[in-house]
Amino acid sequence: MKWKTYRLGNILQFNPAERLAKGTFAKKVPMDLLQPRTRAISGFEMVSYTGGNKFRNGDTLMARITPCLENGKTAYVSILDEDEVGFGSTEYIVFRNIEGVTDSKYIYYFVTNPWFRNIAIKSMVGSSGRQRVQLAVLENLVVNLPPLAEQKRIADILGALDDKIELNRRINDNLEEQAKALFKSWFVDFEPFKGGKFVDSKLGPIPEGWSIGKVNDVVQILSGFAFKSETFVQSGPYRLITIKGVQDGYLDISGASYISKVPLKMPAYCNLEIGDILLSLTGNVGRVCIVDRPNLLLNQRVAKLQPRRDKQDLLFVYILFRQDTFKNHLLQIARGTAQLNLSPVETREISIILPPANVLLEFSKIGQYLFDKIALSNQETLRLSALRDTLLPKLMSGELSVEEVSFD
DSSP, rough: OOOOEEEGGGGGGEOOOOOOTTTTTEEEEEESSSOOOOOOOOEEEEEEEEEEEEEEOOOEEEEEEEETTTTEEEEEOSSSSSOOOOOTTTEEEEEEEEETTTTHHHHHHHHHHHHHHHHHTTTTTTTTTBBBBHHHHHHEEEEEEEEEEHHHHHHHHHHHHHHHHHHHHHHHHHHHHHHHHHHHHHSSSSSSGGSEEEEEESSSSSSOOEEEEEEEHHEEEHHHHHHOOGGGSSSSSSSOOOOOEEEOOOOOOOTOEEESSSOTTTOOOBBBTTOOOEEHHHHHHHEEEEOSSSSSSEEEEEEEEESOOGGGGGHHHHHHHHHHHHHHHHHHHHOOSSBBBBOHHHHTOOEEEEHHHHHHHHHHHHHHHHHHHHHHHHHHHHHHHHHHHHHHHHHHHHHSOOGGGOOO
């Protein structure tokens, strides 16, 4: 069957009406729980409803305000029970399929299609920093739509890739929790050392032979390079990592600018390697992630955490900065009103418990397999994401048919 042309407002619903009485406790999805270029919603809050856009399972949420839309904040709702209504930001556009005409999962992939996103972004109006999508532009958009059965098959192909990506992320979350538990057992609760002698310190009792030092004793905090905007290009061999790219536990390069060549004055450490640890110094300070791909350059206000000894300390440094207590300390020393800024100098001076080198080596031997499994999973996720992002616009435009797709 042939694809047909429709006005978009005739084949899906925009912000469909739902009943939810004020004061009713319901699941709320704030904007910060939509992760860039991620289908699944990462969580919700159970709060009293006071206002906001409402939705059901099967709806698609898309941020309509800058910079959230440009950053790729779009998600498919699947966190609700049957007939349950949730709500979220008024800065969402809620898309819902029309039964017998459009498939709900197909609508999600339609909305994430770069062609559609670019039209939405170009329609934005308003003051700088508060621009919003014009709903009328989207409603009146003329689009080509395949038959319903074909929509489902397209969504199944793309959905299978996202299913595996989400599984990998859950596996990585579990592996990181295991690493955090191991860190806490060794360096907070001292479980393996309780049979030995302890001595007093300014941070409390510690095993004999351990010491109190500073962050600077175990890691260098190397600030990024100030790239000039005229070095940005439409496409190039390098991507620039800014504070937007450093998320809690993962790296997001969806909005990263391209760089054609490495500036002569850029420090060599700013040419990042797989396995490097990054720390955000501005805005959402204290976020830490691991570099999972090559050809990335480090921008200002992002720091590289480089262990002073060899990579045996890499896991210790990463989990130290990922500990909630340590991140809270970073938030306490950050300065700023409009946005927080973290000083590398002050961060270096934070007091920490320093285990002996032989203890760190044993910890590294036990924990390294977790680190390696996370890295392998990240590499597979990158391949799957690249495949999905290649197939999506071709399937959604009809350039590629489902019969031509094979994962063999």
